[in-house]
Amino acid sequence: MKLSRKWARIVCVLLALAVAFAVLPMAAYHLAGARSPDWAVAGVLGAVGFLSAGVVLRLKHLRCPYCGRSAAIPQWRTGKRLYCPCCDRALFYDDESDEEGGS
């Protein structure tokens, strides 16, 4: 049982978009001199929307396959080995070998 790299990447993209929307009003203000409150509203709505979508998808698709009580950190590609904080089992993505330290 493995975690899906596809969903990890989708969650990464959503979180990046949330950050982008969070800085959008400031960027618009400093770069374009935009003083319209629409920028702040769009920034807050976009940030909250993408953040909640990312959190929901993470909880739905990146749960620990063994105990289901925790969600894995979304990794774009193979990195540090992840362990479930609840059941202590190693978590693997579907493009990784499940041999410890294997290729």
Ligand SMILES: [Zn+2]
């Ligand atoms: Zn677990």
